[in-house]
Amino acid sequence: MRFDDRKKRILSAIVETYIRTGEPVGSKTLSEFPEISVSPATVRNEMAALFEMGLLEQPHTSAGRVPSHLGYRAYIDSLMRVKPLTEDEKDGIDALFNISDPDPDKLLADSAEALAEYTGCATVAMTTTPSYVTVEHIDIVPADATTVVLLVIASNGVVKSKVCRLGFRVNTGIADFFRKFAKDRFCGHTLKDISAEFVNAVSIQLGEYSGVFNPLIVGIYELCKEVYDGQYYLGGQEKLLTYNEYSDRALEIMKLISKRDKLGPVIGNNPSGVTVFIGKENSLSQLSGSSLLVARFNIGENDCGTIGLIGPVRMDYSRLIPHLEYFAEKLGTLLSITYQRKTGDENG
Amino acid sequence: MRFDDRKKRILSAIVETYIRTGEPVGSKTLSEFPEISVSPATVRNEMAALFEMGLLEQPHTSAGRVPSHLGYRAYIDSLMRVKPLTEDEKDGIDALFNISDPDPDKLLADSAEALAEYTGCATVAMTTTPSYVTVEHIDIVPADATTVVLLVIASNGVVKSKVCRLGFRVNTGIADFFRKFAKDRFCGHTLKDISAEFVNAVSIQLGEYSGVFNPLIVGIYELCKEVYDGQYYLGGQEKLLTYNEYSDRALEIMKLISKRDKLGPVIGNNPSGVTVFIGKENSLSQLSGSSLLVARFNIGENDCGTIGLIGPVRMDYSRLIPHLEYFAEKLGTLLSITYQRKTGDENG
DNA sequence: TTTAGCACTCATCTCTTTCGAGTGCCAACA
DNA sequence: TGTTGGCACTCGAAAGAGATGAGTGCTAAA
Numbered sequence: 001m002r003f004d005d006r007k008k009r010i011l012s013a014i015v016e017t018y019i020r021t022g023e024p025v026g027s028k029t030l031s032e033f034p035e036i037s038v039s040p041a042t043v044r045n046e047m048a049a050l051f052e053m054g055l056l057e058q059p060h061t062s063a064g065r066v067p068s069h070l071g072y073r074a075y076i077d078s079l080m081r082v083k084p085l086t087e088d089e090k091d092g093i094d095a096l097f098n099i100s101d102p103d104p105d106k107l108l109a110d111s112a113e114a115l116a117e118y119t120g121c122a123t124v125a126m127t128t129t130p131s132y133v134t135v136e137h138i139d140i141v142p143a144d145a146t147t148v149v150l151l152v153i154a155s156n157g158v159v160k161s162k163v164c165r166l167g168f169r170v171n172t173g174i175a176d177f178f179r180k181f182a183k184d185r186f187c188g189h190t191l192k193d194i195s196a197e198f199v200n201a202v203s204i205q206l207g208e209y210s211g212v213f214n215p216l217i218v219g220i221y222e223l224c225k226e227v228y229d230g231q232y233y234l235g236g237q238e239k240l241l242t243y244n245e246y247s248d249r250a251l252e253i254m255k256l257i258s259k260r261d262k263l264g265p266v267i268g269n270n271p272s273g274v275t276v277f278i279g280k281e282n283s284l285s286q287l288s289g290s291s292l293l294v295a296r297f298n299i300g301e302n303d304c305g306t307i308g309l310i311g312p313v314r315m316d317y318s319r320l321i322p323h324l325e326y327f328a329e330k331l332g333t334l335l336s337i338t339y340q341r342k343t344g345d346e347n348g
Numbered sequence: 349m350r351f352d353d354r355k356k357r358i359l360s361a362i363v364e365t366y367i368r369t370g371e372p373v374g375s376k377t378l379s380e381f382p383e384i385s386v387s388p389a390t391v392r393n394e395m396a397a398l399f400e401m402g403l404l405e406q407p408h409t410s411a412g413r414v415p416s417h418l419g420y421r422a423y424i425d426s427l428m429r430v431k432p433l434t435e436d437e438k439d440g441i442d443a444l445f446n447i448s449d450p451d452p453d454k455l456l457a458d459s460a461e462a463l464a465e466y467t468g469c470a471t472v473a474m475t476t477t478p479s480y481v482t483v484e485h486i487d488i489v490p491a492d493a494t495t496v497v498l499l500v501i502a503s504n505g506v507v508k509s510k511v512c513r514l515g516f517r518v519n520t521g522i523a524d525f526f527r528k529f530a531k532d533r534f535c536g537h538t539l540k541d542i543s544a545e546f547v548n549a550v551s552i553q554l555g556e557y558s559g560v561f562n563p564l565i566v567g568i569y570e571l572c573k574e575v576y577d578g579q580y581y582l583g584g585q586e587k588l589l590t591y592n593e594y595s596d597r598a599l600e601i602m603k604l605i606s607k608r609d610k611l612g613p614v615i616g617n618n619p620s621g622v623t624v625f626i627g628k629e630n631s632l633s634q635l636s637g638s639s640l641l642v643a644r645f646n647i648g649e650n651d652c653g654t655i656g657l658i659g660p661v662r663m664d665y666s667r668l669i670p671h672l673e674y675f676a677e678k679l680g681t682l683l684s685i686t687y688q689r690k691t692g693d694e695n696g
Numbered sequence: 697t698t699t700a701g702c703a704c705t706c707a708t709c710t711c712t713t714t715c716g717a718g719t720g721c722c723a724a725c726a
Numbered sequence: 727t728g729t730t731g732g733c734a735c736t737c738g739a740a741a742g743a744g745a746t747g748a749g750t751g752c753t754a755a756a
Contacts, residue, residue: 026718039730044719062718062737103510103570141489143501149509153491159511161497162451165686222451238585241599251589338513374749387699392750410706410749 001049008079009035010046011055015067015075019314024064072278072291072313080318085326093118093323097330104158104338109233111307111331116236118327119320121293121311124257127230128268129156130302131192135224138182140216142170150216152223154191156303157339160223164215178213181206182220191228194221230305232260245312249289256286257310267294267306274325279313291315295324297332299339307331349397356427357383358394359403363415363423367662372412420626420639420661428666433674441466441671445678452506452686457581459655459679464584466675467657467668469641472605475578475653475683476616477504479540483572486530488564490518498564500571502539504651505687508571512563526561529554530568539576542569578653580608593660597637604634605658615642615654622673627661639663643672645680647687655679 013033017025027040027047036043047065050056055071067075085093096114099107112125137153143163148170151161185202186194199221203210206217234257240250257263266283277292287310294308307328309320361381365373375388375395384391395413398404403419415423433441444462447455460473485501491511496518499509533550534542547569551558554565582605588598605611614631625640641657655676657668 024718028718040718041721041730041732042728044721045729048720058719060737061720062716062735064718137491139489139491141487141497141499143485143487143499143507147501147507149489149497149499149507151489151491151497153495159491159495159497161509161511163507163509238599238602241589241602251586254586254589372749376749388749389699389701390697393698396751406750408706409751410704410747412749 001053003053006036006038007046007050010043011050011067011071012075012079014047014056014065015071015079016318018066019316022314024059024066026064029064069279069281069313072317073281076276076278076317076321082318082322085322089323090326093327093330096327097334102334102338104335105231107335107338108231108305108331109235111327112233112235114235115307115309115324115327116239119309119311119323120236120239120242121309121315121320122237122240122253122257123235123307123309124263124267125231125233125235125305125307126260126264126267127299127303127305129154129158129191129228129230132190133228133302134188134190135186135194138179138186138220140175140179140182142172142175145169148175148216150219150223152220152227154224154227157300158227160227162219162223164219166215168212178216182216186220186224191224194224194228196221232264234258240310243312245289245314249286252286253290253310256284267292267308270294270296270306272296272298274321274328276317276321289313291317293317293320293324295328297328297335299332299335303339305332305335349401351401354384354386355394355398357381358391359398359415359419360423360427362395362404362413363419363427364666366414367664370662372407372414374412377412417627417629417661420665421629424624424626424665424669430666430670433670437671438674441675441678444675445682450682450686452683453579455683455686456579456653456679457583459675460581460583462583463655463657463672463675464587467659467671468584468587468590469657469659469663469668470585470588470601470605471583471655471657472611472615473579473581473583473653473655474608474612474615475647475651477502477506477539477576477578478650480538481576481650482536482538483534483542486527486534486568488523488527488530490520490523493517496523496564498567498571500568500575502572502575505648506575508575510567510571512567514563516560526564529561530564534568534572539572542572542576544569580612582606588658591660593637593662597634600634601638601658604632615640615656618642618644618654620644620646622669622676624665624669637661639665641665641668641672643676645676645683647680647683651687653680653683 010030013030013036014025017029027043030036030043031038031040047056051058051065055068055074056065057068058065096118108125108127112123116123134155135152136155139151141149141151143149146166146169148164148166149161150164151159153159185205199217203214203217206213237254237257240246240253246253262284273295275294279291280288282288282290282292289312290310291313292308292310294306296304296306298304307324309324358378361378361384362373365377375391378384378391379386379388395404399406399413403416403422404413405416406413444466456473456475460471464471482503483500484503487499489497489499491497494514494517496512496514497509498512499507501507533553547565551562551565554561585602585605588594588601594601610632621643623642627639628636630636630638630640637660638658639661642654643656644652644654646652655672657672
């Protein structure tokens with residue numbers, strides 16, 4: 001059976017109509033489409049063929065047809081006409097990022113929220129840190145009689161700080177000693193290396209002072225871990241409630257996507273551009289009723305991150321895919337600037 | 349009509365049964381309660397009286413009775429027997445706080461999440477900063493050729509830091525100059541004073557360097573604002589979905605409580621202990637189907653915060669109120685320790 | 697004051713009927 | 727050979743009709 005041009009037009013029309021209305025599409029409706037304009041009976045013959053080919057499904061005998069997962073896949077891969085973004089739409093997304101001097105930590109979380117608001121889907125945003133990233137700089141800044149600020153800078157330019165309150169008074173001598181000690185022990189090591197065991201071993205080297213300095217050592221460990229773990233934020237989970245597809249499954253999906261160890265691996269290993277997982281294509285069975293659009297973005301030359309949309313299988317792919325792509329590109333650019341090591345200035 | 353002892357026992361039984369089952373309570377069920385043990389007909393007479401008094405409502409003629417808002421109020425204010433926490437329950441809550449060296453910023457957010465998990469309600473946690481709190485200390489720490497860490501310490505002990513990436517190389521001289529400048533201009537002022545206008549005025553004093561240093565000035569402003577605004581976190585919003593009372597209102601409530609400017613004033617101005625807003629007692633009309641349990645806690649001597657539960661009117665007050673009270677007390681204690689200025693050591 | 701009795705109400709459940717959108721298939725037609 | 731009109735058929739959704747039963751209000755007697 002040939003997947004000829006008219007079959008393609010009919011499949012496209014079914015997908016697009018079903019996305020728009022949420023109702024199974026019948027032969028009469030389709031026959032009225034100008035790009036089809038054959039009788040309902042002919043459409044029915046074609047639909048029967050598309051059903052045979054596994055591209056359509058039938059909720060029940062006397063209902064119209066809905067796209068199967070294969071049908072969506074064929075539509076997305078080759079039939080869909082992606083509408084390029086209008087200048088207005090681009091401006092709309094640009095406006096979301098129109099923040100002066102964004103806080104790198106908040107930018108990703110805010111982006112997830114903004115994207116959810118913009119698309120009406122739940123979103124997830126994540127960054128990962130390559131395993132070769134090292135600790136480049138460690139500092140300890142006395143802020144107060146017994147308070148210090150710990151500072152870790154990683155070789156990918158990420159800076160994290162943490163306030164530590166200590167049980168003793170920190171004078172310059174103590175701070176200088178610890179700073180040198182910490183630099184010697186941590187700098188140059190990859191973040192991956194800095195495990196709980198590593199930290200224990202370092203702590204032991206402090207001998208009798210081990211107990212006193214332990215909060216600081218642990219603090220450094222936590223900062224390194226935070227940098228290495230990267231970020232994981234959700235946005236607009238409540239958007240799922242607006243789709244009646246989720247009437248009773250929303251809670252389950254919300255719980256699932258909040259777990260980085262579940263969703264992280266799925267969205268983290270994808271090529272550049274937008275990857276689409278339609279319904280049952282998702283490796284997580286709970287997502288079989290949802291589609292996942294994932295876009296990877298690059299931060300600087302080495303790091304990368306992922307931002308994804310979660311919504312019903314019946315989502316407007318032709319609109320969302322280009323929007324997500326543009327959004328991810330913008331986000332990557334902005335994060336790159338934010339994290340940029342201005343190494344060119346080093347010698348200036 | 350006297351609100352006599354038997355009426356009180358019947359109202360209590362209705363409230364407790366309705367909370368447990370979610371079904372209107374009928375005279376036959378009540379007559380079987382050992383503490384009532386009169387015939388259904390007698391119970392009906394009493395129920396008619398309680399209805400007259402506005403303490404009960406009737407979903408429809410042939411259904412049992414449910415408590416009215418007044419009924420809940422009477423129950424909570426004078427009838428309810430609060431079950432003091434068992435040692436096991438106390439241990440359970442203590443365990444939630446069993447974190448070594450908690451990060452003060454994360455503690456509140458984590459607490460909101462833990463409380464939601466523990467109670468099955470949506471939660472909100474907030475802190476406010478008194479208007480007399482001042483900027484006590486400002487520091488700028490070069491971390492990298494063009495990166496500095498800004499540090500603001502407020503007089504209530506809150507420390508906030510922010511990484512600033514600059515377009516120029518920061519040497520010791522520049523850092524020293526700006527540190528002194530910022531200290532002179534900001535320290536001693538209340539956080540409340542540090543408005544956008546204030547910051548503009550300060551910026552102008554930098555004359556030709558105003559543009560160069562502006563990101564830092566703005567950074568300080570943002571840090572001060574962050575400290576002054578305090579924190580606002582939600583937890584377990586998805587818990588609302590587990591109550592069928594919220595089948596279609598969940599989205600609306602979630603949107604509402606995410607807005608600090610809406611919910612903040614309601615929960616922020618309450619006396620110590622647990623305050624209960626039942627259904628229509630809430631000033632926000634969208635919460636008329638929900639109850640709000642709010643507990644204030646003190647951080648140190650001056651600051652205070654609020655943690656609240658949001659759930660259906662039909663919530664287990666006699667269990668939740670003492671639990672929330674104990675939770676808030678623990679949270680306050682832990683935050684007090686975390687934020688404690690060890691001023692006793694200053695001269696040591 | 698309490699209680700048994702009784703007629704009444706009304707949401708809920710189940711069963712049936714009706715309705716109609718949509719189908720599959722066949723025969724006729726271009 | 728592909729297209730179309732015709733027609734019987736299917737089946738979910740909506741509407742209607744009882745039947746059920748939990749619960750009520752009221753009255754009169756204990």
